[in-house]
Amino acid sequence: GLGNIAGNIKGFQFGGLGNIAGNVKGFQLGGLFNKAKKVHGVQFAGLFNIAESSDCPIAILNFIKNGEYGIALTYNDLGSAMISFRSGGRVTYGILGVGYNNKSKDTGIVMEAGFGAHININRWFRINNELKAGSVDNFSDKNTFYANYSLLPAFRIGRHFEIFGGPSINYMQTENMENRGMFPANSLWKEHTDTKLQQVYMGWQAGVHFIF
Numbered sequence: 001g002l003g004n005i006a007g008n009i010k011g012f013q014f015g016g017l018g019n020i021a022g023n024v025k026g027f028q029l030g031g032l033f034n035k036a037k038k039v040h041g042v043q044f045a046g047l048f049n050i051a052e053s054s055d056c057p058i059a060i061l062n063f064i065k066n067g068e069y070g071i072a073l074t075y076n077d078l079g080s081a082m083i084s085f086r087s088g089g090r091v092t093y094g095i096l097g098v099g100y101n102n103k104s105k106d107t108g109i110v111m112e113a114g115f116g117a118h119i120n121i122n123r124w125f126r127i128n129n130e131l132k133a134g135s136v137d138n139f140s141d142k143n144t145f146y147a148n149y150s151l152l153p154a155f156r157i158g159r160h161f162e163i164f165g166g167p168s169i170n171y172m173q174t175e176n177m178e179n180r181g182m183f184p185a186n187s188l189w190k191e192h193t194d195t196k197l198q199q200v201y202m203g204w205q206a207g208v209h210f211i212f
Contacts, residue, residue: 003030018045034059055090060113062087062094072097074207076168078182079103080110080136086209092117101136104144105178109137128152128164136179144174144182150205165206173198 003015008022018030021037028034030045039054048061057064067089074082074097084097095114102108112134119127129151136144148171154164172183175196189200 053089056092057089058092058094058115060094060096060115061085062089062092064089068093068211070162070209070211072207072209074099074205076205077184077203082110082112082207084112086116088116090118090120095130095132097134101182103179103182104136105176105181107137111135111137124156126154126156128154136182142174142176144172144176144179146170146172148203152205154209160211162209162211163207164209166204168203168205169200170203171198171200 001016003017003019004013005020006013010025012026013019013021013028016031018033019028020035021028024036024039024041026041028036028043032045032047033049034043034045035050036043037052039051043049043051043054043057045059047059048063049057049059050063051057052065054064067087070086072084072086074084078101080099080101082097082099084095086093086095088094093116095116097112099110100108101110112132114130114132116128116130121127131149133147148168150166150168152164152166154162156162173196180197183197183199184201184203187199187201191198
């Protein structure tokens with residue numbers, strides 16, 4: 001109900017708050033966190049994972065000793081410039097970002113979080129798949145929310161830099177009609193009432209990633 005503490009495990013751990021284990025062969029599912037040594041399988045947590053090695057940690061923050069950490073600067077079709085911290089393993093990673101939207105009529109502060117997965121082709125090219133959700137905050141109860149999936153081919157330049165960019169499919173909604181100017185003119189689906197605007201549309205994202 002709350003958590004599990006174990007030595008080496010082979011199988012499945014489920015804890016409402018979290019799990020602590022030695023070496024894991026299988027699956028750790030924690031409501032808040034997971035902690036282990038060597039993981040051969042998947043760690044899934046609501047907030048963070050900790051491990052010496054783990055190829056497939058799924059959480060917003062992943063502290064993997066032999067993992068990958070980086071800072072990305074991105075820009076998208078809505079006019080949002082973001083800085084995000086990305087952390088994970090060889091296959092999956094978490095995303096936590098903050099930025100600014102220059103089309104918003106309010107403060108324009110953007111906050112987002114999500115998950116990503118690498119399709120590793122070779123040492124200089126991979127394809128990143130990202131699911132993210134966020135909001136453009138005006139410090140009221142009428143924020144602008146969005147969720148998207150991005151397909152991002154990425155090219156490694158040297159040891160520390162990566163450039164990436166590609167298409168995205170997006171859902172966005174707002175109850176703040178002053179932010180209608182953020183929404184793109186073209187849409188796959190759109191619903192507009194006096195109190196809410198919702199839209200599904202195709203967009204893009206591009207950026208540069210500094211890998212520690």
